[in-house]
Amino acid sequence: MKKILVTGALGQIGTELVLKLRDIYGQDQVISTDIRKDTTHMLVQSGPFETLDVTVAQDVFDIVKRHQVDTIIHLAALLSASAEKKPLLAWHLNMEGLLNTLEAAREQKCQFFTPSSIGAFGPTTPSDQTPQDTIQRPITMYGINKVAGELLCDYYFLKYGVDTRGVRFPGLISYQAPPGGGTTDYAVEIYHEAIRQGKYTSPIAAGTYMDMMYMPDALDAIVTLMEAEASKLTHRNAYNITAMSFEPEQISAAIRQHIPSFTLDYDVDPMKQEIADSWPNCIDPSCARDDWGFAAKYDLAAMTEDMLTKLRNNPA
Ligand code: AKB
DSSP states (O other): OOOEEEESTTSHHHHHHHHHHHHHHOGGGEEEEESSOOTTSHHHHHSOEEEOOTTOHHHHHHHHHHTTOSEEEEOOOOOHHHHHHSHHHHHIIIIIHHHHHHHHHHHHTOEEEOOEEGGGOOTTSOOEEEOSSOOOOOOSHHHHHHHHHHHHHHHHHHHHOOOEEOEEEOEEEOSSSOOOSOSTTHHHHHHHHHHHTSEEEESSOTTOOEEEEEHHHHHHHHHHHHHSOGGGOSOSSOEEOOSEEEOHHHHHHHHHTTOTTOEEEEOOOHHHHHHHHHSOSEEOOHHHHHHHOOOOOOOHHHHHHHHHHHHHHSOO
């Protein structure tokens, strides 16, 4: 039976991933950790939870050892827009946290997952059908962290045999926990504001395409990749995956199918726009499909219908 440690568990991915992992592997088999302890959070109330600052190596080792963990899912990180505002903090948290959790995985012989991102690409990367292996010269601190992280995970696999696995996530859209600090956050906020106010002001300009994915597909991808037979994996960190690519006018049109009076206008955030412009329009996920059967179920229409239904039924 797996014993899984999840860092950054109270964030956007962790909140839903821990619940799914507990469903699959058992309530007590998944230790959720986060730097903040929110006693009202459903994860803190529903199973093992520990406060953990991933930049403190000893604390990471102690928790992994004490709980006899065999799988680490390392999610604690600063996202792209926050990292651009606090580059030194981003380097410290994103790199130190990764190194400490990789070291713990090496010592305790754990399987290891951490997400990379479309942010690992940059303006000189081919931006349409971005190949699995291509130019990676990002111009953001987050992107630099992600490229270094991909290389570090490959290094731990090649040098120490740590079973490191990862995907390059696109923008993730979900209705439960908010993302916070990302460039793709607008694609979550727009649904909340559509329900609340029937209108939204986008910080990302019309015509800016980015890859996106609905959270259930992202969670399935993590579980499928972690369960995949190692011999099938031609890459370690990280596989391109995506479900859809759209620009603000298209998500707005999808919302108008359900809320005809919805309106969209723009107040472009220059920092977020520069980041978005440096990322691909749409990446090619065929390597993940061929190696471990990645397949997304939700397109823009299906996701929009589900998001709006869930938000109406669970108002914030
Ligand atoms: C962000 O916008 O920073 C993230 C990502 C694409 O990695 N959602």
